[in-house]
Amino acid sequence: MTATSGLSSVRASYDTVAVDYARLLGPELSGRPLDRAMLAAFAEYVRGDRRGVDRSEGHPRGGGRAVADVGCGPGRVTAHLDGLGVPTFGIDLSPAMVAVARRTYPGLRFEVGAMAALDIADGVLGGVLAWYSTVHTPPAELPAVFAEFARVLAPGGHALIAFKAGDDRKVRLEHAYGHPVDLDVYWTPPDLIAGLLAGAGLAEVGRLVREPGENENCPQGFLLARKG
Numbered sequence: 001m002t003a004t005s006g007l008s009s010v011r012a013s014y015d016t017v018a019v020d021y022a023r024l025l026g027p028e029l030s031g032r033p034l035d036r037a038m039l040a041a042f043a044e045y046v047r048g049d050r051r052g053v054d055r056s057e058g059h060p061r062g063g064g065r066a067v068a069d070v071g072c073g074p075g076r077v078t079a080h081l082d083g084l085g086v087p088t089f090g091i092d093l094s095p096a097m098v099a100v101a102r103r104t105y106p107g108l109r110f111e112v113g114a115m116a117a118l119d120i121a122d123g124v125l126g127g128v129l130a131w132y133s134t135v136h137t138p139p140a141e142l143p144a145v146f147a148e149f150a151r152v153l154a155p156g157g158h159a160l161i162a163f164k165a166g167d168d169r170k171v172r173l174e175h176a177y178g179h180p181v182d183l184d185v186y187w188t189p190p191d192l193i194a195g196l197l198a199g200a201g202l203a204e205v206g207r208l209v210r211e212p213g214e215n216e217n218c219p220q221g222f223l224l225a226r227k228g
């Protein structure tokens with residue numbers, strides 16, 4: 001399968017499941033305290049609270065700059081992060097997901113786009129969030145994606161990646177959220193994610209790996225990195 005046909009399948013699959021995905025996962029974050037802790041830490045780093053504030057160019061380090069939630073789906077995490085005091089907008093490959101997000105959170109901005117080619121200027125963002133959205137990207141294509149994240153981040157900006165932290169494998173998904181889908185899901189060792197981020201100029205700040213929770217089939221990884 002080529003990268004292009006892979007993206008088409010991902011887009012079509014998420015267009016199919018968008019409404020039911022939003023309905024089924026809506027309240028999920030409230031039952032995941034460790035996941036919320038990583039989002040809270042990310043928000044604090046992006047806001048540039050307290051020590052280490054660099055006010056060059058009129059910005060606290062990262063503070064005041066926006067975050068792109070890349071692969072935002074129905075916008076539930078975009079809204080959560082925005083509620084933590086970090087101005088956040090969403091981007092997703094799936095027009096149906098973007099439509100759901102716009103309907104559900106009319107006060108936030110959501111656009112259709114692909115994470116490997118963001119329609120964002122160089123060096124302008126305080127943060128990039130990829131919350132389980134890189135899981136359909138083959139590991140061989142992740143360097144280009146992480147390079148794109150690094151391109152749009154301001155110096156000192158942060159990236160947070162949530163991913164399936166299993167051994168290195170591809171899991172085929174043909175049914176999800178009550179619908180047929182055509183998706184590959186990549187489980188990726190945290191050291192591999194950390195190494196690829198570092199290769200793109202995003203140095204690890206910290207990571208969390210937690211045991212699988214309800215409806216999860218492998219450990220879950222969260223990796224926070226900073227553009228040097």
Ligand SMILES: C[S@@+](CC[C@H](N)C(=O)[O-])C[C@H]1O[C@@H](n2cnc3c(N)ncnc32)[C@H](O)[C@@H]1O
Binds near residue numbers: 010011074092113
């Ligand atoms: C598992 S869902 C996660 C959605 C959202 N982050 C959440 O946690 O609710 C994966 C999302 O990533 C999007 N996605 C996958 N590959 C993408 C790409 N290359 N560019 C942009 N979005 C992508 C999908 O369309 C889908 O909405």
